[in-house]
Amino acid sequence: MTVISVPGSATDTVAPTTRRRRKRNVLLIVGLTLFGLLVLVAILAPVLATHDPIQQDLAHARLAPGSPGHLLGTDELGRDVFSRLLYGARVDLRVGVLAVVSPFIIGTVLGLISGWFGGWLDTLIMRIVDVVIAFPFFVLVIALVFALGAGTGSIYLAITMVGWVAYCRIVRGEVLVAKEQEYSLAARASGLPTWRILFRHLLPNVVLQAIVYSMSDIVLTILAIVTLGYLGLGVPPPTPDWGSMIQDGQQFLLTQWYLATIPGLAVVITGLALALIADGLVERFDRT
Amino acid sequence: MNYLVFVVRRLITLIPVLFGISLLVFFMIHLVPGDPAVTLLGSHATTTAVAELHKQLGLDHPIWQQYLTFLNHLLHGNLGESYQYRTSVSSMIAQNLVPTVWLIVAGALFAVVISVPLAVWAASRRNRFADSAIRTIPLIGLGMPAFWLGIMLILLLSLKAGAFPASGFGTGLFNHVQSIILPGLTVALALVPILVRSLRASMINVLQSDYIVTARSKGLSAPRVVLGHALRNAAISSVTVLGVNIAYLIGSTLVVEKVFALNGVGFLMITAIFNRDFPIVQGVTLLFAIMVVVVNLLTDISHAALDPRVRLS
Amino acid sequence: MTPLLEVHDLHVEIPVPHGHLHAVRGVSLTVDAGESIGIVGESGSGKSITLRALLGLLPQPAQVTKGSIILDGVDVTGLPERRRTKMLTDAMSMVFQDSLTALNPVMRVGDQIAEVPRRRLSMSKSAAHGRAVELMDQVGIPEPERRFRAYPHQLSGGMRQRVCIAIALSAEPRLILADEPTTALDVTIQAQVLAVIDGLRRGRQLGVVLVSHDLAVISQTCSRIYVMYAGRVIESGSIRQLISLARHPYTFALLRAVPDPDLPVHRLLTIPGQPPDLTAVPAGCSFAPRCALAEPACREVDPALMAVPEEPDHGSACIRLETASQWLDWTPVDLPDLLEKT
Numbered sequence: 004m005t006v007i008s009v010p011g012s013a014t015d016t017v018a019p020t021t022r023r024r025r026k027r028n029v030l031l032i033v034g035l036t037l038f039g040l041l042v043l044v045a046i047l048a049p050v051l052a053t054h055d056p057i058q059q060d061l062a063h064a065r066l067a068p069g070s071p072g073h074l075l076g077t078d079e080l081g082r083d084v085f086s087r088l089l090y091g092a093r094v095d096l097r098v099g100v101l102a103v104v105s106p107f108i109i110g111t112v113l114g115l116i117s118g119w120f121g122g123w124l125d126t127l128i129m130r131i132v133d134v135v136i137a138f139p140f141f142v143l144v145i146a147l148v149f150a151l152g153a154g155t156g157s158i159y160l161a162i163t164m165v166g167w168v169a170y171c172r173i174v175r176g177e178v179l180v181a182k183e184q185e186y187s188l189a190a191r192a193s194g195l196p197t198w199r200i201l202f203r204h205l206l207p208n209v210v211l212q213a214i215v216y217s218m219s220d221i222v223l224t225i226l227a228i229v230t231l232g233y234l235g236l237g238v239p240p241p242t243p244d245w246g247s248m249i250q251d252g253q254q255f256l257l258t259q260w261y262l263a264t265i266p267g268l269a270v271v272i273t274g275l276a277l278a279l280i281a282d283g284l285v286e287r288f289d290r291t
Numbered sequence: 292m293n294y295l296v297f298v299v300r301r302l303i304t305l306i307p308v309l310f311g312i313s314l315l316v317f318f319m320i321h322l323v324p325g326d327p328a329v330t331l332l333g334s335h336a337t338t339t340a341v342a343e344l345h346k347q348l349g350l351d352h353p354i355w356q357q358y359l360t361f362l363n364h365l366l367h368g369n370l371g372e373s374y375q376y377r378t379s380v381s382s383m384i385a386q387n388l389v390p391t392v393w394l395i396v397a398g399a400l401f402a403v404v405i406s407v408p409l410a411v412w413a414a415s416r417r418n419r420f421a422d423s424a425i426r427t428i429p430l431i432g433l434g435m436p437a438f439w440l441g442i443m444l445i446l447l448l449s450l451k452a453g454a455f456p457a458s459g460f461g462t463g464l465f466n467h468v469q470s471i472i473l474p475g476l477t478v479a480l481a482l483v484p485i486l487v488r489s490l491r492a493s494m495i496n497v498l499q500s501d502y503i504v505t506a507r508s509k510g511l512s513a514p515r516v517v518l519g520h521a522l523r524n525a526a527i528s529s530v531t532v533l534g535v536n537i538a539y540l541i542g543s544t545l546v547v548e549k550v551f552a553l554n555g556v557g558f559l560m561i562t563a564i565f566n567r568d569f570p571i572v573q574g575v576t577l578l579f580a581i582m583v584v585v586v587n588l589l590t591d592i593s594h595a596a597l598d599p600r601v602r603l604s
Numbered sequence: 605m606t607p608l609l610e611v612h613d614l615h616v617e618i619p620v621p622h623g624h625l626h627a628v629r630g631v632s633l634t635v636d637a638g639e640s641i642g643i644v645g646e647s648g649s650g651k652s653i654t655l656r657a658l659l660g661l662l663p664q665p666a667q668v669t670k671g672s673i674i675l676d677g678v679d680v681t682g683l684p685e686r687r688r689t690k691m692l693t694d695a696m697s698m699v700f701q702d703s704l705t706a707l708n709p710v711m712r713v714g715d716q717i718a719e720v721p722r723r724r725l726s727m728s729k730s731a732a733h734g735r736a737v738e739l740m741d742q743v744g745i746p747e748p749e750r751r752f753r754a755y756p757h758q759l760s761g762g763m764r765q766r767v768c769i770a771i772a773l774s775a776e777p778r779l780i781l782a783d784e785p786t787t788a789l790d791v792t793i794q795a796q797v798l799a800v801i802d803g804l805r806r807g808r809q810l811g812v813v814l815v816s817h818d819l820a821v822i823s824q825t826c827s828r829i830y831v832m833y834a835g836r837v838i839e840s841g842s843i844r845q846l847i848s849l850a851r852h853p854y855t856f857a858l859l860r861a862v863p864d865p866d867l868p869v870h871r872l873l874t875i876p877g878q879p880p881d882l883t884a885v886p887a888g889c890s891f892a893p894r895c896a897l898a899e900p901a902c903r904e905v906d907p908a909l910m911a912v913p914e915e916p917d918h919g920s921a922c923i924r925l926e927t928a929s930q931w932l933d934w935t936p937v938d939l940p941d942l943l944e945k946t
Contacts, residue, residue: 134311137580137587139542142560146576149564150319222434230546233438234561249439253550256446264446267439274434282430501705505768508659509720509775510693519719520708527710598710599755 031283037276045092052086057241068261078251078262087243088269094244095232096273098158099225103217105163110170111213115201117171118178125175132168140165144227148236155238158231162224169220170213177209184208211288218281222274229270245270293602297595301588312580316573317361321354347372370577371570375563380574384556390460391555393467394544395582397475402482402540403533409483410490414498425487432484437543441477441550448473458552474551481543485536493528497521527598534590538583545579606677607634608779608811609658609696614671616650616657623883627653627666629835632909635779638809640802642826644819644858648879650835651815655781658813659698660689697772699801701784703764707756713767714740714752720774739770743800762793769800779811780804786821798825819858823847828917831855834879834890837909841918851912851920851928853895889922897924897931 044051053072060081068076068084075084117128135143147161181187186208190200231237232246240247245266252263320327328344329336344350349357364371370380413425449457461470497503498521506516545557552558556575563571595601616628628650635641643651656662658673672681675695680688700706708716718736721727727735733752740748743766756764765785772780782801786794802825805812816822822829823843831839831846831854839852850856857875877894880886888903889895895902901923909919913926 130307130311133308134315136538137308137312137584138315138576139538139545139579139583141542142545142576142579145545145560145564146319146572147322149572150322152323219433226434226436229436230438233436234546234549234564236564246436249436249442253442256442257450260446263439263442267436267443270436270439271431271434275430278430278433501700501702502708504661505698505700505706505771506708508661508693508698509724509771510690511719511723515723520711523710524708600709600757 028283028287030279031287034276034279034281034283037272038280041092041273041276042096044089045096048086048089048093052083052089054083054086056082056086056090056243058082065255065259067259075265076259076261078248078259079255082243084248084262084265087248088245088266091243091245091248091266092269094238094242095225095228095246095270098155098228098238099221102159102162102224102228103166103221105159106166106220107170107213107217109163110167111174111206111210113167114171114174114176114213115178115205115209118175119182119197119201119205128171129175132171135165135168138165140223141227141230145231145234145236148231153236153239158228158237162227166220166224169216173212173216174209177212178205181205181208211284215281215284218277218284222277225270225273294595297602298592301591301595305584305588308584309581312577312584313362313365314358316577316580317358319573319576320348320569326350365577370574373563373568373571375566375568375571380570383559383571384574384578387554387556387559389555390471390553391544391548391557393460393471394474394478394547394553394555395541397471398478398482398540398544399533399537401475401479402486405479406483406486406490407529409487410494413487413491414494422491425491429484429488432480435481435484437477437481438546438550440480441474441547444473444477445551460553470551470553474547474553477547477550478540478543482536482540485539486532489532490529493532494525497525497528500524523597527594530590530594530597534587534594537586537590541579541582541586605636608637608639608676609633609635609813610674611654611658612672612674614654614657614673615669616653616662616666617669618666620883625883626885627835627882628657629882629885630671631830631832631835631837633813633830633837633840635811635813637778637811638805639828640805640812640814640826641828641830642822643813643815643830643832644817644822645832646817646879648834648882649832651832652783654832655698655783655813655815658781659692659696660685661698693775695777696779696781697775697777699765699768699772699780699782699785701787703761703768703788704756706768707764709756711755712753713756713759713764714754717767717770717774720771724775735774736770739773740767742773742804743767743770744796745770761789762796765789765793765797766800769797769804773804777810779813782812782814784816785814787816787818794821801825831858834885835882836890836906836921837919838891838921839919840909841912841915845912845915845918849928851918851925852891852922853897853924853931854891855920856928856931897927899924 053074058081060077062081063073063077064079064081066073066077068074070076073083073085075088077083078087113128117125143165144161147164148157151157151160186204187200190204195204228237229244229246229249232244232248233250235247235250237246238244248266249263252259252261252266255262326341328341328348328350349360352360368381370384372378373380373383376383409425409428413422445457449455455473456466456470457473459470461467503516503520506520511519544555545560547553548555548557549561556578560572560575563569563575611631611633614628614631615626618625618627631650631654633641633643643654645651653662653666657666657668662668668681672679673692674680675691678691680691683691707713714733714736717739718729718732721732721735722729725732737748737752740751745751745763745766751759751763756767759767765788768785769780780801785801786797789797798821801812801814804810812825814822814826826843828842829840829846830837831852833854839846839850839855841851846855847859850859854875875894880890880893886893886903887906889898889906892898892902907921907923909921910923910925912918912920
């Protein structure tokens with residue numbers, strides 16, 4: 004019994020029209036634009052800021068937004084909120100993005116190794132991963148920042164120590180699948196040295212998911228930094244940072260509610276931009 | 292029979308993890324090169340204080356011995372003694388545990404009560420306006436700091452509307468409930484974007500499944516199809532989603548307790564950090580990890596109870 | 605004898621982002637009790653959707669826009685939805701292609717078979733249980749009592765498909781709709797499953813509508829065949845009639861595309877081109893763009909099904925049907941002699 008299959012594509016799947024293709028990139032473009040704007044603003048903070056962010060001016064304290072010379076008002080020490088917001092962006096965005104780099108690299112490499120070699124090495128690394136993810140992210144970061152001592156360096160280190168696990172799992176998962184693909188088998192059969200197979204052939208194919216995740220990881224990291232700032236464990240004062248601004252503002256919630264609200268909105272917008280980029284990347288490179 | 296085997300196996304895999312957790316917590320003070328006592332005491336590091344800490348923590352002994360002592364104490368429920376209050380850490384934790392447990396339960400409850408209907412609604416009205424609107428929630432919610440959300444809730448519902456207390460846990464059951472609503476809501480809303488996204492996806496998956504079509508082809512009534520077939524399968528994926536995210540929920544209680552001045556274990560830890568009271572920090576961190584491990588275990592067990600496919604190997 | 609099922613001029617449309625997909629464009633067929641008819645066509649021909657429409661199981665946006673379904677002489681099309689669904693599901697059951705996904709993964713197979721007797725036939729739990737075991741035995745599942753408690757993933761593909769057949773039987777239907785029931789199975793298992801369906805047909809005088817893209821499967825068990833292309837029936841008749849002389853170029857090409865293992869293969873045949881886009885169906889015969897025999901008139905009017913002279917039960921939607929006996933000479937490749945096999 005032979006099967007007849009008359010070639011010819013199914014008519015029930017409609018070929019994507021140009022309109023649909025264009026729609027796929029909207030998220031990515033909007034996200035990148037928004038994030039780009041934020042980065043630009045942060046970089047240009049010294050130019051755009053109207054005042055010195057740490058300059059106190061008790062005579063002009065507690066001004067409402069829209070007051071002359073102070074776009075977003077002043078806080079209880081007379082510091083200009085707008086300028087602090089801009090400089091805070093510098094700190095939070097910079098640390099947020101940079102802090103993701105080492106977890107990304109370490110996690111990806113370990114994921115590659117773990118997935119490719121398997122065996123006891125894989126089991127060991129996965130056990131370590133299990134232990135690290137047993138701790139809630141923030142709790143462990145906060146505890147580590149405490150143990151490492153105050154300062155921005157501790158923040159980077161703490162996030163690296165906790166953050167690599169997500170990348171490791173993601174990349175390992177991708178590697179396990181890619182391992183069985185034909186290009187992997189071909190590479191092995193051709194006798195290439197292992198490191199070359201891993202980095203030259205496997206890596207480009209498994210790294211996409213990690214990159215998509217890194218977008219939400221940046222958000223998570225910024226949230227962590229802002230939370231640390233709120234708890235007083237973040238970047239040392241007097242550097243402005245959105246988290247400490249919110250903490251300062253909480254006491255004046257009844258009268259100057261904007262002091263606590265505005266920096267939070269800044270974080271939300273940043274998160275929105277990155278979420279759009281992440282979703283946009285998924286849509287753009289969707290394999291299905 | 293399969294099920295019991297599964298549970299036992301699962302329990303056995305816990306052991307290395309628990310060991311690992313204790314190791315990590317133990318090594319926290321040894322992370323920084325140099326004298327751990329100095330790091331711990333920070334600005335309070337006088338020579339006498341350092342010497343006393345050395346004695347207290349047994350820092351003069353070889354490290355493996357320190358760990359074994361630590362482990363030994365741990366197994367006896369001894370988490371050390373607070374520097375500040377000179378009382379056992381475990382008793383302090385026990386005292387402050389109640390508000391945290393309330394918060395976790397309230398948070399989980401609100402999260403489920405809010406997310407599930409939203410997800411079901413979005414899944415059943417796929418690609419129409421309601422669905423698109425609901426899909427924007429994760430986009431905005433992802434970047435929203437939990438503590439800021441809490442502050443906003445205080446602003447709107449407590450200060451402006453006077454409906455709920457702005458802080459504290461109160462005394463008596465009624466006050467407890469009243470006090471836990473805003474914090475619980477904060478914790479829940481931090482999780483809702485993630486939950487709605489995952490639950491919606493799995494609901495859609497279930498509703499489009501072939502076995503639902505089979506059930507309809509049997510001529511079964513719509514409620515029967517949903518209750519008998521869709522619900523259990525949807526519950527399975529929901530349990531997984533909730534379980535995965537519960538660690539995040541538990542972790543967010545830390546900062547929410549600070550926002551609302553709830554004296555739970557998270558609040559205890561934050562105060563301890565400022566007082567450089569290491570044993571408490573260590574103890575609470577350990578506690579959090581154990582809570583997560585226990586919850587994950589319960590999730591896995593419920594998952595296996597609901598889904599027979601999982602019980603193999 | 606009134607036919608068990610009659611379908612007249614069925615149309616199904618699916619709204620898509622930029623218009624309407626006209627998936628089924630005027631399909632008519634009849635099934636008598638104890639008769640097995642086959643619908644053959646490629647993916648996208650509308651054969652599965654036709655089946656789904658019969659049970660009211662169309663996926664959300666799709667709708668029946670025209671046509672009538674007559675069950676036992678009663679036109680159910682105009683009836684209120686609930687009543688219509690009840691009548692249709694009372695009389696007909698469906699067997700699906702992928703038995704693994706068609707079964708609820710977290711429910712024991714026995715319970716799934718017993719579900720209809722319990723819920724719709726008002727049997728008690730133990731009576732339904734007994735019924736299920738009986739059915740499992742009838743479809744040839746060994747040790748039915750033990751297998752009752754199995755979950756779908758614990759059974760082999762062939763077993764699972766038998767479970768699906770048992771489920772279909774549990775409603776005591778008079779007609780079984782089978783959508784590619786053997787596609788996911790090994791060749792040897794295919795034969796067994798088809799035998800089960802056929803045995804039931806003969807034993808209970810069930811009507812069977814078998815849908816497949818595999819002409820060989822259809823030719824094994826069906827007495828009458830409807831060939832579908834681009835949402836329409838382009839030829840219908842008995843398997844003998846079709847094989848002895850196909851009267852539509854599409855059927856003709858389909859039959860020729862099967863390599864005969866006994867004869868040397870000169871060329872592996874394909875039909876060039878693709879089926880039309882059903883959101884914008886061009887005028888004229890839908891097969892014309894790919895047809896080696898098309899003439900200008902073919903592109904003007906889409907032909908209806910016409911009776912073949914001397915063969916009243918044989919219909920073809922080709923205006924050149926009378927020239928069919930010469931088609932062989934007009935094409936350069938040898939036709940394997942399928943007649944030998946029937």
